[in-house]
Amino acid sequence: MKKSLAAIALAGSIAMVGAVPAMAANTYPAPVTEGTVSDGTVAPGETFTFSGSGFTAGESITVTVTLTGAPQASSGGFGGGVSMAVPAKINLPLATQTFSTKADANGNFAFPVSISEAGTYTLTATGQTSGKTVTATVKVSGAAVGTSLADTGNGTALANTGADTSLLLWSLVGGGALAAGITSVVVVRRRAKAPVAA
Numbered sequence: 001m002k003k004s005l006a007a008i009a010l011a012g013s014i015a016m017v018g019a020v021p022a023m024a025a026n027t028y029p030a031p032v033t034e035g036t037v038s039d040g041t042v043a044p045g046e047t048f049t050f051s052g053s054g055f056t057a058g059e060s061i062t063v064t065v066t067l068t069g070a071p072q073a074s075s076g077g078f079g080g081g082v083s084m085a086v087p088a089k090i091n092l093p094l095a096t097q098t099f100s101t102k103a104d105a106n107g108n109f110a111f112p113v114s115i116s117e118a119g120t121y122t123l124t125a126t127g128q129t130s131g132k133t134v135t136a137t138v139k140v141s142g143a144a145v146g147t148s149l150a151d152t153g154n155g156t157a158l159a160n161t162g163a164d165t166s167l168l169l170w171s172l173v174g175g176g177a178l179a180a181g182i183t184s185v186v187v188v189r190r191r192a193k194a195p196v197a198a
Contacts, residue, residue: 035125035134043142044116050123051110052134055103060128063099063111068137069120103127115140 035052042048055061101111115121118140125134 033132033134035123035136037123037136037138040137041139041141042115044118044140045114046140047112047114048138049110050113050125050136050138051108052125052136053106053108054134055107055109055127055132056130057103057105057107059103059107059130061101061103061109061111062126062128063101063113064124064126065097065099065113065115066122066124067096067117067119068122070118101125113138118142 033052033054035050038049038051039046050063099111101109103109109125111125113123115138120137120139123136123138126132
């Protein structure tokens with residue numbers, strides 16, 4: 001009888017010890033797996049697809065886009081001495097963007113993304129129920145789509161030679177300054193020609 005009780009106690013202890021790691025495994029966050037992007041390098045404004053799998057069917061997914069590596073300034077540089085040159089373009093880090101999507105019936109998702117600023121971005125998809133996380137990286141480089149090239153309609157692009165809004169604005173400011181200068185010259189000459197009252 002004592003041997004039977006000892007065997008039952010030993011079997012129960014083994015069963016309990018085996019159950020503890022299984023319960024502890026559920027408290028850890030789900031491992032991060034690699035997602036995919038339809039194109040690893042895209043132009044600013046170009047749409048690509050971020051996708052992943054292994055989520056619960058129909059699960060809500062939060063997609064975040066984070067700038068992880070900004071490109072260098074487009075031109076210029078800092079020089080020492082009396083004159084300090086300032087780069088023509090200074091890139092500031094963009095705020096993290098957050099979007100929502102849902103997994104399909106198989107636990108997969110495909111989310112279209114378009115990023116307008118150059119740089120290296122990390123895309124992260126996190127399941128709201130499962131806690132599963134999928135990441136991917138994309139590099140945005142080159143000229144923005146539709147800003148420096150004009151589409152001719154047949155897929156080819158031409159250089160944009162039209163005036164931009166800043167040129168128009170500064171032309172109006174210059175024209176206003178010229179009109180003000182001419183008016184002041186006319187007023188001064190008329191006052192100079194007017195007879196002096198005694």
